Amino acid sequence: MYYSSGNYEAFARPLKPEGIEHKRAYFVGTGLAALSAGCFLVRDAQMPGKNIHFFDRDPIAGGACDGWNYPEIGYVMRGGREMDNHFEVMWDLFRSIPSIETEGVSVLDEYYWLNKADPNYSLCRVTEKQGQNAHTDGKFCLSDKAALQLTHLIFTPDEALEGKRITDVLDSEVLDSNFWTY
DSSP, X not given: OOOOSXXXXXXXXXXXXXTGGGOOEEEXXXXXXXXXXXXXXXXXXXXOGGGEEEEOSSSSSOGGGOOEXXXXXXXXXXXXXXXXXXXXXXXXXXXXXXXXXXXXXXXXXXXXXXXXXXXXXXXXXXXXXXXXXXXXXXXXXXXXXXHHHHHHHHTSOHHHHTTOOHHHHSOHXXXXXXXXXX
């Protein structure tokens, strides 16, 4: 693997993988991860879009960032558009997707304009009773010991984790009811 500093590598287009037009990709779920992976396959791997398939249990795509008017309860959006300016991989992807509404601009352009015209943010992460703050701030957080051990796990090289299960790496005390603080 070759590593570089800065965006030099990000601006170069990858070579088309041999035989990519004969490969297929299947995704279970249509959340941001699956949809992004599909876009990267088209953009970077140059896989034909007709070879990419998505399956979802819900009638509309989008995972937790969907929006739908349910007649019995009203408009519901499980996710939101709180995308900060440090989401560089997503911005890179959005700038390569053309708008379906405005010729000559990207999805990133539209998203940027929307956030300038209608800023959106919330310090409330859990809601109840049709959008009321559930006041869970400081609750349902990782215990200090669990946070430390998960941080250690994140920085453990893949080679050291191969063949192990999560219970081999984190001690049972972290995995029991003390994992969360209330």
